[in-house]
Amino acid sequence: MVMSYRVKLNVFEGPFDLLVYLIEHARMSIYDIRISEITKQYVEYVHQMQEANVNLASEFLLLASELLEIKSRMLLPRINTEENIEDRYEDPRTELVEKLKEYKKYKAIASMLEERLEESAASQEKPQEDLTEYTNEQDEYLVLDSPSFKKAFEDFLQRKKKLDEIRAHHVRTGKQRMTTEIRISNIKDFFKEIPAGERRNFMELIEKKEDKYDISVTFASVLQMMKEKRLGAEQRRLFGDIELYATENLMDDVVPDETPEEVVNGEQDN
Amino acid sequence: MANKTIKSAIESMMFVWGEPLNIKDVADIFDVDKKEIYECCKELQEEYEQDGRGIVIREVNKSFQFVTRKENREFIERLCTPVRRRRLSQSALETLAIVAYKQPVTKGEIEAIRGIRCDRVMEGLMDKNLIAQLGRTDTVGRPILYGTTDEFLKQFEFESLKDLPPIEDIEGVIFEDDEPTVIIDGVAGQISLEELKKDED
């Protein structure tokens, strides 16, 4: 007994499924459901399933209460007055009928799909071949286009403009330090190009001889590099020329560089 | 490049690929218009069909795939037991039917039609890659919209969504017998619970 209900519940996919089954089984028209009869059957069925301790979805109970409500509305006397003529009277079943019609429609589509699935099983696919045999060294190509180029640059210009505005008002020291960093890099490049150990006059490092700022920044940069033991210097007499030479530590960067990750963002899409 | 060369290459590629082969990918390889590839595929399809070959070409949403001829099913089964797809449950089929015909559709809309919650069923269909999330509606709560996938088209042998049979055809069949006039009121089912229970056995 209990078993039979268990089996049955699995078959009913929801309250509408059960209701449609009961209506069809009773050979009623969906357009003219004998509501009290069908409600009785539905409620009894749900009740017995509950007694059988079947874990019943709450939606089944919800529909039971809806059916009872429709039933009670059907029992209300219809008063045939001038104002309450037949075509103004709304059948309490109307909404339910619409829902059941819609549900039956998709149930029919479901069985059409089921047939198609059965039918399509007649043709067999074959599994994919082992593709590793055909996989070569990956081609790499850059995804480049003019709009993104322009956009990236415009974004940068915007940022730079804002930054410059801020800088124009304050943070002088930061600016100077940055310039020193760049100059250190230049000096490094300069010495990289000449034979190791060869000495050069300090003034050779100055790009604009008349610019005191340039001279002082270069001098500060040299001092910094000496402190880091990347350059050696010799001054043979007071106010004489300063001779500079690179040490083996020339390339040791204290300054943070941009990380390689920033340079290329590899991205894979097939 | 000669049409014949391309067609031969497409055959090789379809064979190796197994899954439906996208004409766009093929067009990229030959650097030709994908319309041209589509035509090659259609020609091939016709050739295999005409010759009654044991392999035929199936179209799935502008992708093409070799499959065996249906009529040879029996012979294949005598050779080996083909891998069977697991059948879909009734609730999965109902839910899939609603998604297919009403897409893009929200879970709420599906549940309203079926009269029951569909979370598990929907998850199952997504696991099987038969339905997928399409995005969200602009309405309040921005519920997720669902639609069917190319895998759905493939498994049910629809070339595209346009191939779904018109809903009126299906409706006509169900509701023909349901006209109120046909019913002799009062005579129909006086079914008892006992009878229902008997049916179960």
Add this chain to the structure above:
Amino acid sequence: MANKTIKSAIESMMFVWGEPLNIKDVADIFDVDKKEIYECCKELQEEYEQDGRGIVIREVNKSFQFVTRKENREFIERLCTPVRRRRLSQSALETLAIVAYKQPVTKGEIEAIRGIRCDRVMEGLMDKNLIAQLGRTDTVGRPILYGTTDEFLKQFEFESLKDLPPIEDIEGVIFEDDEPTVIIDGVAGQISLEELKKDED
């Protein structure tokens, strides 16, 4: 059973089987002499060969198997080898843009504009052949001058450097602000060595 039916069935079976299909097994299924099956397979083999099909039939010790046509290997490889697409990072694009608009330009000038070291970015751009060394300036230290390459024009689909998109405000940022002395305008010359040394600590 008609020769054509058997051949079609063999095609289906070979397709599903994958491995070489033994003619003995096929003969058992149709309950015919295996010599007949062998002949069917040879006929099929001939047909696929004649038509230049992308799949051909290989005989392996009285067994038969579908394989792809050798000549199509290159196309299959292209299908199966995914292309790695790389995008330029924001810093690479910025640097490239500065080189493009300000060329010939030294690394120092670029660094002054970007306010950050560019060694690695420049190396990356040179590896990709988007920028190249043009020569050296005549100024002290003789820093290297950089410019864009023909590859740069090709990749961005510019016919010539005159095609570079006009960019608003470019003047202000790139062509006026690029001298370090200008950046701290007016203050520069007055700075004392003591102050500088303090800053370094």
